Amino acid sequence: MPGFYTDPQGRVRPIRGKGTSYVVAGALALGVVGSSGGVASIGGGAGGAAPAGGGTSSTQLRARKSDGQKAARKGDANAAWQRMGLRQLRRTARQQAECLAVSFGEVREFFTRTRCTSLERVLFAVTDGAGNVAAVSVVWVELPSDGDARKFHTLMDRHGSGDIRPLGSAVLGLADIQFTGLRYGSDRDGKRVTAAEAENATGNGFDHETLDAIAEVAAYLPPV
Numbered sequence: 001m002p003g004f005y006t007d008p009q010g011r012v013r014p015i016r017g018k019g020t021s022y023v024v025a026g027a028l029a030l031g032v033v034g035s036s037g038g039v040a041s042i043g044g045g046a047g048g049a050a051p052a053g054g055g056t057s058s059t060q061l062r063a064r065k066s067d068g069q070k071a072a073r074k075g076d077a078n079a080a081w082q083r084m085g086l087r088q089l090r091r092t093a094r095q096q097a098e099c100l101a102v103s104f105g106e107v108r109e110f111f112t113r114t115r116c117t118s119l120e121r122v123l124f125a126v127t128d129g130a131g132n133v134a135a136v137s138v139v140w141v142e143l144p145s146d147g148d149a150r151k152f153h154t155l156m157d158r159h160g161s162g163d164i165r166p167l168g169s170a171v172l173g174l175a176d177i178q179f180t181g182l183r184y185g186s187d188r189d190g191k192r193v194t195a196a197e198a199e200n201a202t203g204n205g206f207d208h209e210t211l212d213a214i215a216e217v218a219a220y221l222p223p224v
């Protein structure tokens with residue numbers, strides 16, 4: 001059974017984790033190669049915004065999440081992170097048609113009965129400019145029909161159902177990260193299901209509510 005926590009709105013919510021953690025291996029350097037090909041240091045603000053971590057009230061976090069989701073819906077990942085007081089250090093993405101080979105648990109069993117038509121995975125590294133870095137895994141799964149997508153979305157959201165493995169992080173240089181699924185967001189648009197997870201990578205770390213909000217913003221991003 002899932003545990004519970006209080007969200008930024010003051011509501012008691014079930015922890016929507018996958019119930020089985022997955023570790024991504026590597027080592028995070030203080031200078032991470034940015035998506036533009038340069039080196040992005042972990043310092044400075046995110047477009048002038050205050051850090052998303054400590055000192056952020058529930059009301060502020062709720063507003064940032066809403067603004068971030070609006071930007072994500074428009075396909076602007078950089079703006080989405082900025083609304084959260086974050087800056088993207090780097091991302092890596094991969095497309096592949098086979099979902100079965102990279103899934104486990106009941107999610108894998110689902111794919112033995114219903115094959116996905118496409119799969120895209122991405123791994124983001126984002127910073128608050130104060131030395132804290134979060135790793136954000138996002139997967140987009142296309143199913144044969146809206147009905148299949150609804151069933152898959154329900155399964156992904158259920159605690160202990162398994163997961164689709166995040167991308168390996170060697171190209172990002174991320175340290176051993178345990179993706180627990182406890183900070184999780186999802187969305188469905190017709191035949192496509194998006195699921196996102198966020199975990200601390202370096203620094204003192206973001207709190208649970210902030211990581212959960214980061215994942216919920218990432219779940220609104222369209223495929224990259």
